[in-house]
Amino acid sequence: MNITIRNLKMIYPTGKTALQDISLEMNSPNLIGLVGPNGAGKSTLMNLLVAGLLPTSGQIQLDGAPLEKNTKKLKSTLGYLPQSFGLYDELTVWQFLEYIAALKGIKDSQETIKKVILETNLTDQKKARIRTLSGGQRQRVGIAQAFLGEPELLIFDEPTVGLDPEERIHFRNLFSKSSQNKIVLLSTHIIEDVQSICNRLIVFDHGSMLFDGKPEQLIMLARGHVGILQNQSEQKTTQNYQVTARVNTADGVNCRIVAEKLPAASQKVEPSLEDAYTYLIAKEGRKL
Known part of the structure; x- marks a missing residue:
């Protein structure tokens, strides 16, 4: 599968520009992490990719054909979990999945x-009514319906929200396994999920694409810009760095920071992906 996006722009009727001049290409197999602050344009991009919205300008192509003229193929190859996903509370888990399978046109759905x-x-929950499920269990039902029918394109918006750490590890492994013959697009605020499994990272902010590449490439960009400030007894009112973590010690607070130019008192350390992401967003926002 190939998805090509060219000069994509989306302006809502309110006048808000959600995406501006986005161009990128996605081919299978691929596991892509889509990250950015709230309001960065991630959900808008996913809505455009599933033909839930039409762009103001630009084009999305699916295997060489305009997406708006290829929606039948899209629906037959798509598994989608939006951030707000409605479940029918009076149905059991099995009944709900049967209903979604029917909508997808899946024949002989029992084995699927x-x-x-x-x-x-x-x-253990397949016969339980959805209204009785916990938040994490409901999220797992949402993930399950996306996987129905072995779709070639899987799009997940915050799929691990509400899951405990053990479940998150399980689903990260499931997403990774699935991406061996699919395009999997994973939008998340949990950088650890991206660092663990994604081979490609796309960073958005204010409707613009700031980075598109391998996670390790973003980490390399932040080298020399991450450090530790030791024994910080109080928060300074003026600073030219962003604090990514604080650790209380007997001598004060040790701060992990990112900065365009590290303070002389800091000790340089190797960046994590979260450090690199914070550095990129802060730099583009001129907060450093």
């Missing part, structure tokens, strides 16, 4: 449903 229930650890 069994497979996704097993993959998403919902075996």
